[in-house]
Amino acid sequence: MAPREEARLEALKGYHILDTDAEQSYDDITLLAAQICDVPIALISLVDAERQWFKSRVGVDVRETSRDVSFCAHAILGEETFVVRDAREDERFRDNPLVCHPPHIVFYAGVPLTTPEGARIGTLCVIDHRPRDLSDLQLRSLEALARQVVLQLELKRVSDQLAGALERIDVMEELIPICSYCKGIRNDDGYWGTVEAFIKSHDNVEFSHGVCEACMAKHFPEVAPLA
Numbered sequence: 001m002a003p004r005e006e007a008r009l010e011a012l013k014g015y016h017i018l019d020t021d022a023e024q025s026y027d028d029i030t031l032l033a034a035q036i037c038d039v040p041i042a043l044i045s046l047v048d049a050e051r052q053w054f055k056s057r058v059g060v061d062v063r064e065t066s067r068d069v070s071f072c073a074h075a076i077l078g079e080e081t082f083v084v085r086d087a088r089e090d091e092r093f094r095d096n097p098l099v100c101h102p103p104h105i106v107f108y109a110g111v112p113l114t115t116p117e118g119a120r121i122g123t124l125c126v127i128d129h130r131p132r133d134l135s136d137l138q139l140r141s142l143e144a145l146a147r148q149v150v151l152q153l154e155l156k157r158v159s160d161q162l163a164g165a166l167e168r169i170d171v172m173e174e175l176i177p178i179c180s181y182c183k184g185i186r187n188d189d190g191y192w193g194t195v196e197a198f199i200k201s202h203d204n205v206e207f208s209h210g211v212c213e214a215c216m217a218k219h220f221p222e223v224a225p226l227a
Contacts, residue, residue, distance in 0.1 A: 007119060008119045008120065008121060009048070009049055011115050011117065011119035012046060012047075012048065012121040014157065015121075015153050015156065015157055016156075016157075016160065017046065017055060017153060017156070018048060018053055020055070022055075022056065023056075026044055026055050026149065026152060027056045027058075029044065029056065029124065029148055029149055029152075030042040030044055030057060030124075031058055033058075033124060033126055033142055033145050034058045034059065034126065036138055036141045036142065036145075037109070037134055037138050037141075037142060039107070039126040039127060039128045040059045040127070040128065040129065041057075041058060041059035041060055041103060041126065041127035042057070042059065042124075042125070042127070043056070043057050043060070043123075043124070043125050043126075044056040044057075044113075044122065044123075044124055045070070045072040045110075045122045045124075045125055046113075046121055046122035047067060047070065047072055047073055047076055047122050049067070050066070050067055051064045051065065051067050052064060052065055052066075052067055052070040052072050052073065052122070059103070059127070060103055065098065069096050069097050069098050071084065071087075071096075071098070071105065071110060072110050072125060074092070075110035075111075075112055075123045075125065076112050076120040076121070077120075079112065079114070079120075080112075081109060081111045081112075081139060081142070081143060082108075082110045082111075082112075082123075083109045084108040084109075085107060085131050085133060086106055086107065086131035087099045087106055087108060088106060093105075103127065104129050105127050105129075106128060106129050106130055106131055107128035107129075107130065107131055108125060108126075108127050109126050109134055110123035110124070110126075111123055111124050111125070111142055111143050111145075111146035112146070113146055113150050113153075114150065115150060115153075115154075116154065124145055124149050126142065179192065185197075
């Protein structure tokens with residue numbers, strides 16, 4: 001797997017959005033996209049390793065399709081809105097099962113969902129059963145809605161992080177058994193461990209170790225700096 005694709009998939013998984021239930025905030029966006037662009041189908045499509053999964057959809061019943069036949073897999077290869085005016089005349093798509101069979105895609109326009117770090121994790125796309133074009137206003141509106149999808153994803157991620165931090169704070173506020181001699185900490189399973197191990201189990205931190213001035217003077221007087 002290419003490093004860029006690996007990083008893209010890692011960014012997608014970081015949102016913990018795949019296979020979640022429908023949410024009004026996303027459904028409002030696809031509804032607006034369909035109405036603004038005057039199309040029967042609008043999707044928030046997230047491109048996973050082997051599939052595209054729809055967080056929100058208007059005009060189709062399926063929740064996912066194979067990535068191999070996905071128009072959105074093409075759309076995330078570039079930074080700009082990806083438009084196919086007539087898939088029946090496009091050699092990349094004319095034999096595609098999604099063109100030859102339901103939902104009979106003819107027109108497609110997909111805006112990449114680009115994270116703040118630059119990973120393109122999916123699209124907000126609109127689809128029609130006939131060849132057509134979008135006006136400049138429709139394109140700009142679709143791109144604005146795509147930015148709102150990313151904003152919703154970012155808000156969810158921050159909310160999840162805050163919830164996790166609050167849970168960790170609750171744990172740290174509890175009475176913690178600590179050894180009076182070695183300062184080891186006993187966990188919920190009754191096992192003793194270091195302070196570092198306990199904190200790492202409740203927070204995403206790493207430790208670096210040093211020696212303070214007092215301990216340096218006590219344990220290494222020969223190399224301790226003179227006062």
